[in-house]
Amino acid sequence: MKVLVCISNVPDTTTKVSFTENNTKFNSQGVQFIINPYDELALTKALELTEKQGGTVTAINVGLAETEPAVRKALAIGATDAVRINAEPADAYYVAEQIGAYAKNENFDLILTGRESIDYNGGMVAGLLGEMLGIPSINVITSIEIENGMAKLERDIDGGREKLECKTPFVASAQKDLTEPRIPNMRGIMAARTKPLKVVEPTTASANSKITGFEMPAAKGVCKMISVDEAGSLIGILHNEAKVI
Amino acid sequence: MNILVFAENTDGNFKKSTFEAVSYAAQIAKQNNGTCTAVSVGNIADEKLTELGKYGATKVLSYKQELLGKFAAETYSKVISHAAQNDNAELVIISNTYSGKSIAPRIAARLKAGIVTGVISIPQTETGFKVRRTVFSGKSFADIEMFTPVKVIAITPNSFAVEEMPQTCIITQLDAGLTNSDQVTRSVEITRNSGKIVLTEAEVVISAGRGMKGPENWHMIEELADILGAATACSKPVSDMDWRPHTEHVGQTGITIKPNLYMAIGISGAIQHLAGVSSSKVIVVINKDAEAPFFKAADYGIVGDAFEVLPKLIEAAKAFKRG
Ligand SMILES: Cc1cc2nc3c(=O)[nH]c(=O)nc-3n(C[C@H](O)[C@H](O)[C@H](O)COP(=O)(O)OP(=O)(O)OC[C@H]3O[C@@H](n4cnc5c(N)ncnc54)[C@H](O)[C@@H]3O)c2cc1C
Numbered sequence: 001m002k003v004l005v006c007i008s009n010v011p012d013t014t015t016k017v018s019f020t021e022n023n024t025k026f027n028s029q030g031v032q033f034i035i036n037p038y039d040e041l042a043l044t045k046a047l048e049l050t051e052k053q054g055g056t057v058t059a060i061n062v063g064l065a066e067t068e069p070a071v072r073k074a075l076a077i078g079a080t081d082a083v084r085i086n087a088e089p090a091d092a093y094y095v096a097e098q099i100g101a102y103a104k105n106e107n108f109d110l111i112l113t114g115r116e117s118i119d120y121n122g123g124m125v126a127g128l129l130g131e132m133l134g135i136p137s138i139n140v141i142t143s144i145e146i147e148n149g150m151a152k153l154e155r156d157i158d159g160g161r162e163k164l165e166c167k168t169p170f171v172a173s174a175q176k177d178l179t180e181p182r183i184p185n186m187r188g189i190m191a192a193r194t195k196p197l198k199v200v201e202p203t204t205a206s207a208n209s210k211i212t213g214f215e216m217p218a219a220k221g222v223c224k225m226i227s228v229d230e231a232g233s234l235i236g237i238l239h240n241e242a243k244v245i
Numbered sequence: 246m247n248i249l250v251f252a253e254n255t256d257g258n259f260k261k262s263t264f265e266a267v268s269y270a271a272q273i274a275k276q277n278n279g280t281c282t283a284v285s286v287g288n289i290a291d292e293k294l295t296e297l298g299k300y301g302a303t304k305v306l307s308y309k310q311e312l313l314g315k316f317a318a319e320t321y322s323k324v325i326s327h328a329a330q331n332d333n334a335e336l337v338i339i340s341n342t343y344s345g346k347s348i349a350p351r352i353a354a355r356l357k358a359g360i361v362t363g364v365i366s367i368p369q370t371e372t373g374f375k376v377r378r379t380v381f382s383g384k385s386f387a388d389i390e391m392f393t394p395v396k397v398i399a400i401t402p403n404s405f406a407v408e409e410m411p412q413t414c415i416i417t418q419l420d421a422g423l424t425n426s427d428q429v430t431r432s433v434e435i436t437r438n439s440g441k442i443v444l445t446e447a448e449v450v451i452s453a454g455r456g457m458k459g460p461e462n463w464h465m466i467e468e469l470a471d472i473l474g475a476a477t478a479c480s481k482p483v484s485d486m487d488w489r490p491h492t493e494h495v496g497q498t499g500i501t502i503k504p505n506l507y508m509a510i511g512i513s514g515a516i517q518h519l520a521g522v523s524s525s526k527v528i529v530v531i532n533k534d535a536e537a538p539f540f541k542a543a544d545y546g547i548v549g550d551a552f553e554v555l556p557k558l559i560e561a562a563k564a565f566k567r568g
Contacts, residue, residue, distance in 0.1 A: 013497050013517045017384045037498050093353065093360060118497050120380050120387075122362050127318065127350030136319045136429045139347040142491075152433075156492060157316075158255065158343045158445065160437035166430040176484075176498065177491045208359035208393045212375065215386045217523065223530070223540050228549035232561030234529065237545065239565065242527045244506035245449060245473055 001055035001146065001168075003046040004103055006113040006125060007074050008036040008089075009067040013118065019214045026119075026214070035070050038114025040077070040181040042174035046112055047078045047182065049146060056080040058108075062089045062098045068197075075192035076184035082197045090207030092120075096128035097205040103133060109149070109168040115140050115175050126173040136166055140175035246279035246370075249334035251325055252297055252305070253344060254289045262340040262402040262446060264300050269367070269405045270338045271301020271412075277370055279335075281412075282306060284328040286321050287313045291416055298414025300407065305416045306331065312423055315432045316344055320423055322351035327421035329356055334395065336368075341399040342445070349399040358395040365404045365524075382497040382520035402446055403503045444493065447476030450504045452495065452522070454480035456511015456532065456551055460488035465555040466510065472562040478502070480512045496521035511551045514539025531555075 011017075012032040020027045035043070046057045059074035059082040061067055071082045085098045103111060111133075116123035123139070130137025142161070143154040149168045154161055156175055184192070226234055238245045250270035252263050267283055274281040283302040285294055287309065294305045306328045313320060325348065329337050337352060339345040341362055353360035365386070366377035373390050376398055380387045444450065451470040457463065463477075470477045477493060484494035495502055497520035507525035511532060512518060519542055522528070530543040533550050540546045547554055 011381075013520075015381075016516070017381045019385075091359075092350070096350075096354070118382060121378075121382060121501070123346050124350040124353075124360060124362060127322075127347055128354045128360075130318070131322065131351040131354035136317075137347065137351065138318070138430060140343060156343060157435065157437075159441070159443035160435060162432055162436075163434040164430050164432050170429070175491075176494065209361060209389050209391045211387045212390050213388045214380070215388070217383075217386065220528075220542055220544065223543040223546045226545060226547050228547060228554060228557075231547055231549065231554045231557040232564075234545060234547065234558060235561040235565045238506060238527070238529070242506070242544065244527045245565075 001050055001053060001109045002107065003050060003055060003057045004106070004108040004111045005039065005043045005046050005057060005059050005074070005079065006099060006111070007039045007043070007059050007061045007070060008114065008117040009033050009061065009063055009070040010036045010117050010119045013037070023214045024212065033070060035073055036114050036117045037181070038116065038174050041176070041178045042112035042114055043074055043077055043079065044179045044182045045144065045174060046110070048179060049144070053146070058083060060085070060099055060102065062087055062095045064088060071197060072192050073184065075195045075197065076188040077182050078188060081195055083200055084197065085200050085202050087202035091209045092122045092124040093128060093209070094205055094207045096125050096132060098202050099125070100129055100132040101203040102200060103129070110146070111169070111171040113171065113173045115173045123173070126171045130171040135170050137171040138164065138166060139173045141172045142175050142177040144172065144178070246274065246277040246336060247282070247332055247334045248274050248279050248336045248338065249282050249284055249329050249332055250302070250338040251340070251345065252283040252285045253340060253342065254285065254287060254293070257289045257293070259293060259296070260446065261407060262342055264407040265402065265405045266338055266340040266400060267297050267300040267302050268408040268410070269400055271410050272408070273336070273367060274301070280304070282332050282334070284308070284325055286324050287316070294416050295414050298412045299409055301410035301412055302414050303412045305414060306419050307416055308419055308421060310420060310423060312425065312428060317428050317430045317432070318347040318351055319430065320428050322348040322355060323423060323427060324421045326352050326355040328419065329395070331419065337395070337397045339397065339399045341401050345399055349397055353397040356395045356397070357393070358397045359391040359393040360397040361389050361391060362399040364398045364400045368398070379501070379524060382501050383522070383524045384520050401503060403448070442474065442476040444476040444478055445500060445502060447504050449473050449475035449506045450478050450502060451475045451508050451510070452478035452480070452512060453483070453510040454512030455482050463489070465559065469555065469559050469562060472559065472566055480518055509539055510555070512539060513537050514542060
């Protein structure tokens with residue numbers, strides 16, 4: 001089985017978000033970048049599937065040279081090989097077009113992404129890729145098993161869960177609960193140095209949206225404190241003053 | 246501007262998020278001298294469809310082929326794209342629910358349209374077309390300009406009010422000509438957490454963290470939620486330890502929510518947790534540690550032991566509900 005896993009390079013979750021250039025650019029100064037946590041789940045699941053039934057796992061990233069540590073980490077965790085499409089990931093549509101152009105001729109049985117990236121939270125790449133490649137896309141999966149080209153999956157739906165079946169090839173996006181992320185060990189890190197990491201130039205595609213500015217949410221006013229003895233009065237305050245119940 | 250809004254139904258009923266989306270679409274149509282058409286997919290009674298007129302839709306395109314009785318991203322996106330082309334839509338609006346999220350990008354790819362999800366503003370159309378969305382799981386907002394002639398936007402539930410703008414609404418039945426081979430995924434079983442309020446749609450959320458000590462103490466959280474008609478949520482470690490299901494985990498690596506009231510009990514307020522809940526309108530924090538970072542993000546706070554505070558809140562909430 002041939003699996004492709006899409007990897008996004010995102011600021012660490014503890015990052016205090018700030019912006020530069022008149023609030024038009026994310027300030028990456030001093031920010032630690034990591035593999036998007038949901039992509040890490042997708043990668044681990046891909047490894048579990050191929051370890052069970054044989055196959056390869058290719059990690060793919062659209063990014064400039066600075067994202068290479070994330071790609072190497074994917075190799076250290078266990079990906080067979082990796083591809084970096086050498087372009088600034090302008091928007092989700094652009095990223096999906098790049099990955100789609102690469103995947104089109106590679107006959108992957110399964111393409112996994114994270115449910116969303118924790119920086120721009122778009123959650124669009126799985127669906128865009130599925131449509132561009134003319135295959136199904138199944139969002140927020142919490143379990144997957146594949147046998148003879150037939151997959152059994154579970155996914156979150158609004159207010160519940162769905163069990164479904166789908167024949168390969170298809171795209172799926174990883175939700176929490178799919179598996180536990182794997183931490184690379186020393187052997188993996190050593191092996192990653194010699195694993196193939198192919199750099200591919202982008203196909204012509206143009207971004208069809210652009211971030212024109214960022215803004216931080218308004219700071220909260222002072223927190224009104226209520227004593228434990230008066231705790232019950234909170235309900236009245238929420239009704240009369242805050243008007244939320 | 247021709248606007249098409251997807252009127253999602255769940256088992257033949259519309260949810261609040263659908264009315265929000267229709268109201269939103271109607272408002273944009275009004276501002277831009279446009280039309281507001283709704284598209285409905287699957288089984289739903291015509292009387293229900295006419296109800297969309299109340300929120301400003303003048304037309305409903307309804308697709309009821311048997312194949313569409315069950316949701317599949319590949320078929321629903323085909324049908325909605327068909328409707329968009331039929332209606333010459335320039336803007337397609339979808340609610341950012343789980344199903345909405347799975348079809349919006351496919352529709353965009355079919356229509357070669359730009360797409361933005363997680364939208365929380367009415368588009369600004371004086372110069373170009375700009376929308377605002379949350380980024381970094383709510384730590385910040387981004388303004389995004391879209392360039393394509395056709396655009397798809399998915400709006401965050403609970404971001405826009407349901408507003409009545411009554412219109413006569415004409416229903417047209419359409420058929421996108423799908424065949425069985427269009428549907429590749431097969432739904433085998435759907436389980437809904439019946440009787441529970443869906444977290445992503447809830448107006449009031451009662452959430453608790455490790456400070457609750459163990460799953461056996463959650464009956465207090467559930468009781469308070471029940472009385473207030475609220476959904477329950479939790480912090481990451483709580484779902485990691487299986488005290489609560491992962492579907493309740495909110496934060497940067499969980500669900501991002503935007504209720505009117507978020508009450509956090511025994512949660513420290515780590516940056517990753519705040520990311521997912523900070524867009525809530527009003528935040529109440531109950532924590533025994535006065536130094537807990539969550540108080541900095543709160544509107545109301547009680548420094549105290551949850552096991553002492555909760556019974557008082559439950560009593561007061563019961564009294565409040567009795568009137
Ligand atoms: C990559 C990454 C992603 C993460 N994503 C998320 C996420 O999405 N969501 C999330 O929630 N966390 C996330 N975390 C974890 C986060 O950093 C915190 O560890 C977590 O939110 C803490 O949960 P907590 O507040 O329940 O527990 P704790 O930090 O242990 O806090 C418990 C709180 O309860 C209070 N308390 C104890 N007893 C009582 C009592 N009797 N009455 C009242 N108060 C009491 C304590 O004072 C304390 O403030 C993430 C971490 C990482 C590294």
